[in-house]
Structures are given as structure tokens and as C-alpha cells.
Amino acid sequence: MLPVLHGDVCAAARVLLRTPPTSREALCRRMIVEADVADRHLRRTGRPHPLFGNGSLMSAARKRVLADEPGFDDPDYCLCFETVLRALVARSQEVFGT
Template sequence: MRPVLHGDVSSAARALLWAPPDEREGLCLRMIEEAEAADRHVIATGRVHPQFGNGSLMSAARKRPLADEPSFDDLHYCSCFEMVLRLLIQSRLSPMRS
């Protein structure tokens, strides 16, 4: 996956905010996997992945409906933002990523 910036996390959190709460974690993991797959595709072919984009989390997230971006006063948005960060950290610490 390309380096993760604030906009990547924000876009992913907005995609999660749009999704039903019980589907958010699975969706977040899928977006991370898609961004990683797209990045591998870009490195191998020099071309953007036809489904998942350029290898950024933002590109994977923006393939989905996004909620309007609220402020951090919205606790549901904060929860989604935190979930993205937590799952990114977990994916980076996974023994599969060496």
C-alpha cells in the first residue's frame, strides 16, 4: 500500500460511516487488502489496478459511497476513523507482512 496520509484515513472512515455498523470492520479490512493488491499491481505493471485504483487507501475507499465528512464532534465518525487507524496498525504488525 502507498504511504497512508490523513486523506486516506478520512476517505476510508467516510466509507465506513456510510456502511451499516456491523459491516464496518470487514469493509475496512477489505479496503486495506484492496489497496495492498492495487499497489502490488502498480509496482508489477506500471498501471493502475482496474478495480482498486492506484494503491492508496483513498483510491480503494473512493470506489464506494462516502458519507459527507463530519467534524470530530460526530462520535460515529470518530469511531470509524479510529477503526481505520487501529486496523492499519494491526495489518502493519501482522506476521504475514514481512
């Protein structure tokens, strides 16, 4: 997956905001896997993945419907943002073995 920036986390959190709370973690992990698959595809072929985009988390997220972006005064959005951050930390621990 390409380096993750604030916009990537925002896009993924906005997808999760439209998802039932019980399905958010699984969908978040799926978007991260899709970004990984797309990044490998791009490196191998020089072209974006036809379904998952260019290897960024934002591209994988934008293949779905995003909620309008609320502010951080929205507790549900904060939980979605946190879900994305936790999934990214878990991924980095798996990838780097920390």
C-alpha cells in the same frame, strides 16, 4: 499499499460511516487488502488496478460512496476513524511482525 496519509484515513472512515456498524471492520480490512493488491499491480504493470486504483487507501475507498465529511464532534465518525486506525495498526503488526 502506498504510505497512508490523513486523507486516506478520512476517505476510508467516510465510507465506513455509510456502512452498518456490524460490517465496518470487515469492510475496512477489505479496503486495505484492495489497496495492497492495487499497489502490487501498479508495481508489476506500471498501471493502476482497474478496480482498486493506484495502491492508496484513498483510491480503494473512493471506489465506493463516501459520506459527507463530518467533524470530530460526530461520535460515529470518530468510531469510524478509530476503526481505520486500528486496522492499520493491525496490518503493520502483521506485515512487520511486531
